[in-house]
Amino acid sequence: xxxxxxxxxxxxxxxxxxxxxxxxVRRLHERLNAYDTYMRFxxxxxxxxxxxxxxxxxxxxxxxxxxxxxxxxxxxVANYVALDAGDASEEVEFALVVDDDYRMxxxxxxxxxxxAAAARQRGVTRMRAEILAQNAMVLQVIRDLGWSAALHRDRxxxxxxxxxxxxxxxxxxxx
Numbered sequence: 001x002x003x004x005x006x007x008x009x010x011x012x013x014x015x016x017x018x019x020x021x022x023x024x025v026r027r028l029h030e031r032l033n034a035y036d037t038y039m040r041f042x043x044x045x046x047x048x049x050x051x052x053x054x055x056x057x058x059x060x061x062x063x064x065x066x067x068x069x070x071x072x073x074x075x076x077v078a079n080y081v082a083l084d085a086g087d088a089s090e091e092v093e094f095a096l097v098v099d100d101d102y103r104m105x106x107x108x109x110x111x112x113x114x115x116a117a118a119a120r121q122r123g124v125t126r127m128r129a130e131i132l133a134q135n136a137m138v139l140q141v142i143r144d145l146g147w148s149a150a151l152h153r154d155r156x157x158x159x160x161x162x163x164x165x166x167x168x169x170x171x172x173x174x175x
Contacts, residue, residue: 009070009105014114017057017065017077024067024074026053031099039135040097055081062089064122066114068098068107075102078111080119080127091126092119096138108141116145120164129160 017025026049029037034044046052056065056079065079076098082089094115098108119127131138133156142148142160150162 009075009102009107011071012107013069014066014110015069016059016118017067017079018059019054019057021067021074022050022053022057025056025065025077026050028074028077028097028099029053032097033100036097036100039132039138040095042130042132061122064092064115064118066111066118068102068111070102075099076107076111078108078115080115080124083128090124091128092124093128093130094119095129096141103137108137109144112141112145116162116164116167125164127160127162127164131158131160132156133158 029040029046029049029052032040037046038044055063056077062082063079065077067074068076076096078094078096080092080094083091083093094112096108096112096115098111116127131142131151133139133153135158139151139158142151147160147162147167150160150166152159152161
């Protein structure tokens, strides 16, 4: 079951990220506390935030990113990077982060739903993610989307291997 978005903050805008958004992406990641940083990067001290922010904002066939903005402030990002060589990738790895102050409003679910829809439109057939088993928030988003069957545990990590062909179109309709 997909979460409803009736609790989304007023003024919420979701749009593809552009090159000019890299500073907002960096600031969002810098606002994360140590726990959330660990959940996102599997380390508490990532040294590459500026480069990551620029990479997230690249717009080409191998990258895609959506940002959730509230009153002009970036509060969430869902992005993917192609795993295959070449321009026409069918397999991507995705990541999701939502500012702590804006969680539990359906933003993560909305971002991931729209990311999956965009991936499908671009010919992607498989989405993957590595998630720490203790990352209850992201795992709940996965459950809300009905993607639990694609999760597999390997010690402290959960691997999501989602075949978009197995996902009903309504589950990636763009929320």
